[in-house]
Amino acid sequence: MTRSTVDIAGLDVARLETALREAVDAEVRFDAGSRGAYATDGSNYRQVPIGVVVPRSVEAGAQAVQVCARFGVPLLSRGGGTSLAGQSTNTAVMIDWSKYCHRLVSVDPDARTCVVEPGIVLDVLNRRLSDHRLQFGPKPSTHSHCALGGMIGNNSCGSSAQAYGKTVDNVRRLEVLTYDGTRMWVGPTSQAERARIAAEGGRRAELYDGLDRIVTEYLADIRRGYPKIPRRVSGYNLDSLLPESGFDVARALVGSEGTLVTVLHAELDLVPVPAYQSLLVLGYDDICAAADDVTHLLAHCNPGQLEALDGRMAQLMREEGAYLESLDALPEGDSWLMLQFGGDSQEEVDEQAHALLRAVGRTEKDATVAFSDDPEREQRMLRAREAGLGVTARPPDDRETWEGWEDSAVPPERLGDYLRDLRKLFEEFDYDHPSLYGHFGQGCVHTRIPFGLKTAEGVAHFRRFLERAADLVASYGGSLSGEHGDGQSRGELLTRMFGERLVTAFGELKVLFDPDNRMNPGKIVHPNPVDGQLRLGPAWRPQTPATHFGFPDDDHSFNRAVMRCVGIGNCRGHSGGVMCPSYRATMEEEHSTRGRARLLFEMLDGHADSAVKDGWRSTEVHDALDLCLACKGCKSDCPTGVDMATLKAEFLSHHYEGRLRPAAHYSMGWLPVWARLSRLAPRLLNSALHAPVLARAGKRLAGVAEARSAPVFAEQSFLQWWQARDLDEADPADPHTVVLWPDTFSTYFHPSIAVSAVRVLEDAGFRVAVPTKPVCCGLTWISTGQLPLAQKVLRRTLDVLRPYLEAGTPIIGLEPSCTAVFRSDAPELMPADQDVQRLAGQVRTFAEHLVHHAPEGWQPPQLARQATVQTHCHQHAIMKFDADRELMRRAHLDTEILDEGCCGLAGNFGFERGHHEVSMAVAEQGVLPAVRGAAPDSLVLADGFSCRTQIEQGATGRRALHLAEVLALGLDGTLPAEHPERLAQRPDQPSRTARWATTTAAAVTATAAAAAVGRTVVRVLRRP
Incomplete structure (x- = not known):
């Protein structure tokens, strides 16, 4: 990484960087890429950090603070970086605790406490506590990736706060470090303890004396000025220092957003995990009516959660086709309240819900009531509520919505009236119909509100709205923030809520702990203006580059596609779903979907201080994208649908335009060409590819990782097998005709899959057609960013398919990645081509066609077997897996469908030199251990070529089969009882002897093949 030579307000940045490298056991990063990736969080604000420090231990983090203090440089601690008020962006040295400082230091199950480091993620903590049947109570919607240090900094809450309160209510003690080097454990402090501290003297005594002075001077203001509501997060917690609160210094520091101290360790209170839960959902005519009913319901019950969801959010979900299962589980109504009950028995939790229904005059049979004590169904319904931020951030109507007034809170008994007044304010400012939901x-x-943050008029409008909204919530005795904190979004407005006296007290607390204003300056106290340092703003002037992809879902704008990322950070999750495999392997922000999106945003060069200056040629963006597996998991699992695979392909196309590409782009990017040429002498070619000396040399030339074994070419390709059948050509207009797509992988590597698919389709009554002229979906050219060539390949394919496209003939895909190209990539790459649109509508997966279009009465063979199933990432993201589940159910397969993420191979990614270690790290996080742990007599299924290859090469001792192969074996009744995937030999696989043979003939053939390849490449490139 290059070192920064930029001076910041006279600071010698190079000396600071050197001092940090020499003194701190940490990854010290002052390069443009790291600074750009950390320039913003989940808020409207952007400040490029001076540098980033990733300490390898808590002690190293403390040492980094000491070095920064020596240089007098601003400092900011960061966990998951999901803050919505701008707390975790600043022109400061940023300490990222999340990569290494995530230990669960100790657990005391009897006392129900634990000690943690600041970087531990909430879900990870709770998983580690699960053996004790304990958990940390507060649960924000970002629970899969938010760090405890960030929760403490922001005083996070979440839906479970109804039962367990805010983070401040669950912190027992903190180990903190002041900027000037005072390190101490703090918590509730008795008079005797305070006397002991005073007697010891020193900086700690000075701090406690100052706290005592502030509380004494502002005692009446604190007691009167803090709203008596459950969701007050704004301001410093001076009320925790009141005598009746036990002079609790730890709780006073919770929610201080890194402006007072650095948190090194936290001792937390824990709560039992409820043994049983049930969920009651009540429907209402509108969200205000639902709000009116809250206190009436609370008078009759004590739920663990009482959440709300309005009709606007439900409408957005339907328009986006998201969370439809969740919506289907809801009762009638245009808005809903969700009440969750917990207890020690199912009867107890069920009775709580039924007692409430009796008290309010409803029954379970009412159309506006839904009740469930099935955990799976409960989670489906609650997912609709948890999805709020992602669903409302990018509505389908192309409006962009923003934070700024996203978590206000008022007394629950006044909530309905507050919402009516808030709606009037929306109307006055012409902010049409924002969704209202929450706790x-x-x-x-x-x-989230459609503020106009790109024009001077829109920003001025934004500021006036916030001032009016602050006055409104204060008039209701409420809080500017009920969950996300003040940061920059609300810091300037605190006087409107607390008054001058208390805001002055906040300033005195800041001076006491941080007299030189070096801890996260510009937040809460002496805040930057709410309309300053905006990520966009009227001065934002980004480039508007021409692109190959059409980005039809983003107003045909690369910029809007990049800006889909609003910083939610789901890509930083540690388990479940698909994204983001490279983050899970590296724990690096710049290798998360969000980090890459941030660097692409910086690449647009819309700000004078943009961290990335070289546009498409940027090495920083290239390095961040290099470890993107292009798995497309983010397209489905990111709440706002960021499609990093497409953005990567677009970037690579421009990055290498007119330049020599990496060798892997020619070897694996042109794989369909080389596969066709393999027909010259497949057996000898396999021998050459696996001969020790030739293989090593070939891998070096081809840019392939030395640890990888080349896939074996079949001796007889599927097309050769098909042509040998010598059948009459199927009529495209025949309703029983289907086209079986001859993808490169099922044709030249595993033709038994395509052969099996023909057998099953014919058994189901279909006439199979196969294009005999060369066709390709262009996948390998797309994934390596060779987009003009991919378009040329697709046009040639469309010419071959035209009779079938015009006849509406179904086209059946066997390889998920190729099928996904036709469904998603091709329409985006060629949005104006009607044949591409037809193709997207006619292509189906093997399972989709058999489940939805097989003749009535046809049933797959009854297999009665267990199966471990790995879903291809592209199928997960684009086609989904519902039809496959149903087909396997009909075939009586007892399936365990893995939720272990990407296999790690991801097409060419895992074969490329420099990627093998990450590829295997991804695989070892879930897929490979799951396959190794599968029962010996179970099937292992994986429809994707990459997944099958990774399983075979990943020391699992298993070979995965395609679903078509399993069904075909079932038709024959030849499925072995044990290790069925370890067939004596696939029809398309040569013997081991042939694979490893080393002969002179192999070398001669390889040389001849290389010459033929060269001639073919020249011919292809010369074609119009």
Whole structure:
């Protein structure tokens, strides 16, 4: 990484960087790429950090603070970086605790406490506590990736706060470090303890004396000025220092957003995991009516959660085709309240819900009531509520919505009236119809508003709205923030809520702990203006590059596609789903979907201080994208649908335009060409590819990782097998005709899959047609960013397929990645081509066609077997897996469908030199251990070529089969009882002897093949 030579306000940045490298056991990064990746969080604000320090231990983090203090440089601690008020962006040295400082230091199950380091993620903590049947109570919607240090900094809450309160209510003690080097454990402090501290003297005594002075001077203001509501997060927690609160210094520091101290360790209170839960959902005519009913419901019950969801969010979900299962589980209504009950028995939790229904005059049979004590169904319904931020951030109507007034809170008994007045304010400012949802049991309202943050007029409008909204919530005795904190979004507005005296007290607390204003300056106290340092703003002037992809879902704009990322950070999750495999392997922000999106945003060069200056040629962006597996998991699992695979392909196309590409782009990017040429002498070619000396040399030339074994070419390709059948050509207009797509992988490597698919389709009554002229979906050219060539390949394919496209003939894909190209990539690459649109509508997966279009009465063979199933990432993202589940159910397969993420091979990624270590790290995080742990007599299924290859090469001792192969074996009744995937030999696989043979003939053939390849490449490139 290059070192920065930029001076910041006279700071010798190079000396600071050197000092940090020499003194701190940490990854010290002052390069443009790292600074760009950390320039913003989940908020409207952007400040490029001076540098980033990733300490390898808590002690190293403390040492980094000491070095920064020596240089007098601003400092900011960061966990998951999901803050919505701008707390975790600043022109400072940023300490990222999340990569290494995530230990669960100790657990005391009897006392129900634990000690943690600041970087531990909430879900990870709770998994580690699960053996004790304990958990940390507060649960924000970002629970899969938010760090405890960030939760402490922001005083996070979440839906479970109804039962367990905010983070401040669950912190027992903190180990903190002040900027000037005072390190101490703090917590509730008795008079005797305070006397002991005073007697010891020193900086700690000075701090406690100052705290005592502030509380004494502002005692009446604190007691009167803090709203008596459950969801007050704004301001410093001076109320925790009141005598009746036990002079709790730890709780006073919770929610201080890194502006007072650095948190090194936290001792937390834990709560039992409820043994049983049930969920009651009540429907209402509108969200205000639902809010009116909250206190009535709370008078009759004590739920663990009382959440709200309005009709606007439900409408957005339907328009986006998201969370439809969740919506289907909801009762009638245009808005809903969700009440969750917990207890020690199913009867107890069921009775809580039924007692409430009796008290309010409803029954379970009412159309506006849904009740469930099935955990799976409960989670489906709650997912609709948890999805709020992602669903409302990028509505389908192309408006962009923003934070700024997304978590205000009022007394629950006044909530309905507050919402009506808030709606009037929306109308006055012409902010049409934002969704209203949130934690209504505690009066907290979430929303995202279509502020106009790209023009001077829109920003001025934004500021006036926030001032009016602050006055409105203060008039209701509420809080500017009920969950996300003040940061920059609300810091300037605190006087409107607390008054001058208390804001002055906040300033005195800041001076006491941080007299030189070096801890996260510009937040809460002496805040930057709410309309300053905006990520966009009227001065934002990004480039508007011409692109190959059409980005039809983003107003045909690369910029809008990049800006889909609003910083939610789901890509930093540690388990479940698909994204983001490279982050899970590296724990690096710049190798998360969000980090890459941030660097692409910086690449647009819309700000004078943009960290990335070289546009498409940027090495920083290239390095960040290099470890993107292009798995497309983000397209489905990111709440706002960021498609990093497409953005990567677009970037690579421009990055290498007119330049020599990496060798892998020619070897694996042109794989379909080389596969066709393999027909010259497949057996000898395999021998050459696996001969020790030739293989090593070939891998070096081809840019392939030395640890990888080349896939074996079949001796007889599927097309050769098909042509040998010598059948009459199927009529495209025949309703029983289907086209079986001869993808490169099922044709030249595993033709038994395509042969099996023909057998099953014919058994189901279909006439199979196969294009005999060369066709290709262009996948390998797309994934390596050779987009003009990919378009040329697709046009040639469309010419071959035209009779079938015009006849509406179904086209059956066997390889998920190729099928996904036709469904998604091709329409985006050639959005104006009607044949491409027809193709997208006619292509089906093997399972989709058999489940939805097989003749009535046809049934697959009854296999009665267990199966471990790995879903291809592209199928997960684009086609989904519902039809496959149903087909396997009909075939009586007892399936365990893995939720272990990407296999790690991801097409060419895992074969490329420099990627093998990450590829295997991804695989070892879930897929490979799951396959090794599968029962010996179970099937292992994986429809994707990459997944099958990774399983075979990953020391699992298993070979995965395609679903078509399993069904075909079932038709024959030849499925072995044990290790069925370890067939004596696939029909398309040569013997081991042939694979490893080393002969002079192999070398001669390889040389001849290389010459033929060269001639073919020249011919292809010369074609129009």
